[in-house]
Structures are given as structure tokens and as C-alpha cells.
Amino acid sequence: MTVAEAARIGLGVTDPGTELEFAGIDADGPLGVLLDGSADRRIEALTTPAGLDGQLRPYQERGLAWLAFLDAVGLGGCLADDMGLGKSVQLLALLVHERTAITRRSKRWPAPTLLVCPMSIVGNWEREAARFAPSLRVLVHHGTDRVKGEEFAEQARRADLVLTTYALAARDHEDLAATGWRRIVLDEAQNIKNPAARQTRAIRALDAPSRLALTGTPVENRLSGLWSIMDFCNPGLLGSQKAFRERFAVPIEKLHDDEAAARLRRITQPFVLRRKKSDTSIITDLPDKLEFDESCRLTREQGSLYAGVVEDMLQRIEETDGIERRGLVLQTMLRLKQVCNHPAHLLGDGSRLPGRSGKLDRLDEVVDEVLASGEKVLVFTQFARWGSRLQAHLRERLGRDVLYLHGGVSKLERDRMVATFQADGGPQVFILSLKAGGVGLNLTAANHVVHYDRWWNPAVEDQATDRAFRIGQQRDVVVRKLVCAGTLEERIATLIERKKDLAERVVGTGEGWLTELSTDELRQVIALSADAVVEEEVDGATSR
Incomplete structure (x- = not known):
């Protein structure tokens, strides 16, 4: 079975589908670390990549290692650090790290990463990439003069990072779907909290071997938003939307079922990395x-x-x-x-x-x-x-x-x-x-x-x-x-x-x-x- 299937069974999300009595999964190595929810603490931190213009903080180096770990085992995840803790620089560090590693082993340049974000922060991503990762080739797919069709596909293939907006992910879905992506990243991922919305459906339909969500608020108000984000990162992890509502949303939101809440935390913990500014073990030099x-x-x-x-x-x-x-x-x-x-x-x-x-x-x-x-x-x-x-x-x-x-x-x-x-x-x-x-x-x-x-x-x-x-x-x-x-x-x-x-x-x-x-x-x-x-x-x- 795949790591994703093993994770779903090990975490108790799905039945193993056998008549034999299922005792559980005993795993060591990367899978064991994943299933016991200690990946962010037990994975050895990666040092700041040589191509990154700046020094990552210790918690950011651990975040980089966590992102690389999930990518290595073929799973998606949600980087949910508090706003202001540098989620963008951790992602840029991942791109620099993997491109350095891949090009060292092979002359073939990896496929680009597509990053979808609100229109208001496209410029911020451009500036952050230019500041911290000047070696990355960035293509902005936005504005009335944006290229389309084969010209877009050609420019995207030559890029490391392609930036676009949630609105264009739906409007230009054909062009985006026709491009081979290494990874799809959603910044401010709470924008897909409504699973039925047109832009959410369009984004979920895009194909890539790796999917990441960045958000400081993985849960804004309703658990359906968490389901949508987690199902984007790892389709099927939390079951169907209907099953999730019956198993978790209704018991937690309506009945205040602490046992259901604990079970949901245990299932999602391996795939969500959340650090808070208020935690002095994470950051000590932020003012009050x-x-x-x-x-x-x-x-x-x-x-x-x-x-x-x-x-x-x-x-x-x-x-x-x-x-x-x-x-x-x-x-x-x-x-x-x-x-x-x-x-x-x-x-x-x-x-x-x-x-x-x-x-x-x-x-x-x-x-x-x-x-x-x-x-x-x-x-x-x-x-x-x-x-x-x-x-x-x-x-x-x-x-x-x-x-x-x-x-x-x-x-x-x-x-x-x-x-x-x-x-x-x-x-x-x-x-x-x-x-x-x-x-x-x-x-x-x-x-x-x-x-x-x-x-x-x-x-x-x-x-x-x-x-x-x-x-x-x-x-x-x-x-x-x-x-x-x-x-x-x-x-x-x-x-x-x-x-x-x-x-x-x-x-x-x-x-x-x-x-x-x-x-x-x-x-x-x-x-x-x-x-x-x-x-x-x-x-x-x-x-x-």
C-alpha cells in the first residue's frame, strides 16, 4: 500500500478492508515518525540552503525539514504557523533546497511550483522571492497582459515558481491544467474553505505530485473549511465531506464532543505544522x-x-x-x-x-x-x-x-x-x-x-x-x-x-x-x- 493508505489506516480514518482482525500498524523510520505525530520534533533540521539569501531561524529550519520530509514520502501538508512567523521564506527555502539537490544529481531541471494566492499579495511574493531566493526564476501569471496558451506553457516550463491568483486559477484553468507542475501551493489557503465554490473545485482539479497549504488560520469558523484544506493536501485523508460532517463536524460543533475533537487532532496532527508567536520556545525576540x-x-x-x-x-x-x-x-x-x-x-x-x-x-x-x-x-x-x-x-x-x-x-x-x-x-x-x-x-x-x-x-x-x-x-x-x-x-x-x-x-x-x-x-x-x-x-x- 502507499504511504497515504498506510497513514489513513494507521490513524483510524479508514478500515483496512480485510476480514482479518486489524491490530494496528507498527512502523519505524519516516512512517513511524509520521504516525506518532512527532515529525516536527524528531526530524533533524535542515540547515539554511546555501542559495538562500538570509539565515533561517531554528524553528524555520525545522519547518523546512518537515516540508522536505512530507515531500519525500509523497504526502501533502499544511504549514499553519502564526501569521508573521515566515511561512513564505520556509517555502522559498524548500524550493532552493530541492533545486540544489536535484540539479546535483541530474542535469534535468525540475518542473515548476505553482503558487496560488490572493491578488493583494502577489507583489509581496515577488519581493520575497527576489530578496531571499534571487536564483529562483519567477513568473507572474496575472494582469490583462498575461500570456496564455502554448506561450504560457513554454514560459512556465522555464520558471521555478509561477505566481497566480485564486480568481485566475478558475478563469485560466485550462492553461494551468495543461502544464506539468512539480507542486501546487495555496497561500492564505482559507480561500478554499468552501468546497463547493467554483475556484475551489478548479484548484482541486489541478494535478501535481505534491500539494501544500499555507495559512495562519487553518480553522476560521467551521470545520468544513479544515476538511477542504486537508482534502486538497491529501485527497481522501479525512474521508468524504458527508462522512466528515457526521463523524467530526456535528459532534464537535453542535455537541461539543471532546473525544471527537481529540480524535480529529490526532488524525490531522501529522499533516499540520503550527507554531505560535506566543510560544517562547519558538521565538524569543518578538515584542509583546x-x-x-x-x-x-x-x-x-x-x-x-x-x-x-x-x-x-x-x-x-x-x-x-x-x-x-x-x-x-x-x-x-x-x-x-x-x-x-x-x-x-x-x-x-x-x-x-x-x-x-x-x-x-x-x-x-x-x-x-x-x-x-x-x-x-x-x-x-x-x-x-x-x-x-x-x-x-x-x-x-x-x-x-x-x-x-x-x-x-x-x-x-x-x-x-x-x-x-x-x-x-x-x-x-x-x-x-x-x-x-x-x-x-x-x-x-x-x-x-x-x-x-x-x-x-x-x-x-x-x-x-x-x-x-x-x-x-x-x-x-x-x-x-x-x-x-x-x-x-x-x-x-x-x-x-x-x-x-x-x-x-x-x-x-x-x-x-x-x-x-x-x-x-x-x-x-x-x-x-x-x-x-x-x-x-x-x-x-x-x-x-
């Missing part, structure tokens, strides 16, 4: 991350708008059910978040911003403190249009340049913004939409992070924070999450803290889980507390 919620009060205008949205929603929700009810709940949550941000955000009327939002007032104070100390700050918002208004507000108020990165920014302009911000003397404030700027960027020039509004998915927020909190950061990073007291923001922040990650029972994707609450539960979550509105001075008297 100071993370806390900043409580903000609503203004009277915000309080009035908030109460109006709640009253309207509760009245209408009693008369609806099914899909219509879920849509109404999500629409209401969106509007309440906009109210908490600023009245002008909800109204969309382009009206003035100063003095009307407790949250904006607090942002102004934080930015003033950061600038006074000569430091830099990242400000994340999930609302692209609101980010544009924040940029205009801060530019006018500060009288200096404020950068803003959103999904409509071109790759060239994105790279320019990052370089400008990272440079000494560059702009001190960088606003980013959470989707466009939350992954793949190195923004260690900032040591302050502000989440202006909450995504309510800890994994997504942590990804964004780690644009600043990563290797290369020399100062403690201060992370502030602005939360309006007495509103749904405060109550949902509390709920999330109780359900921090999926292995420990995370809430559903985004705000979708809120739609399943009863009307009474919803009322408790969204109701406005009596002390939610800031006290104001009116003609010498205090009022609410």
Missing part, C-alpha cells in the same frame, strides 16, 4: 502585543438613530420567517454597525463628521497620541466607502497625507503605498479595508493597530493585526478594538471572547449565526442600554 477593547459612547444623535433601527427591526421581524427573516436580521446588524461608526455612515448623506460620533472622537484621540509619539498606526474598517470618508476626515484634520488601501487599488499602487508607508519619514496613518489589507502585507513600520469596526470573526481580525505584529517588528504592538458601550458591539464582543476559535467552539461565519437567534435573544443582543449615550453639557446642565 497589547490588545484591548476601547469603550466608546454614542452621541445623542447616534442613540436616537440606533433606537429607531432597533424598534423598526423588532416590529418587522415578528411578521417574517425563513430567508426573509434572516435577511432582515443581517440588514439590521449592518445598519446598527453603521450607526455605531457614525450617523453619516448610516445616512450616506455626505454630511460633516466632527462632533457626531463617540467612536470617531476616540479615533481622533488615538491618532493624535500616535503622531505625537512619532509612531505609525494602521486603521482597519470593513466598509470601503467609510474608509474613504475616514481618509478625507483625517487628511483635513491633520493637514498631512493619509494612505487608504481598498479592493479597487491596483497592484502597482498597492505596492507603492506599502513601500511609502514602510519608509522612514513616510505617512504615519494607513487606513485599510479589512478584506483588501487584512492579509499578506508587511507593515511593521506601524506599532499601533485600530479596528474601527468589528468583523466579529477573531481569525480575520487577528490576520489584519498581524500586518504589524510579525517578524521584523521591533516595538510592542498596541491593538485597540473600538466598541460602543451598551450596544450590540459590546455584547457580541463578549460572546466572541467566550467562543474564541473553532477548535474551542467558534461562532459561525461572519454574522450568519446571529440570524438563528430567537426574537427574545436578538432583543437582548441589540437593545440599547440606558447608559449607552454620552452625557453632554447643554446650557450648563447635564443631559443624556
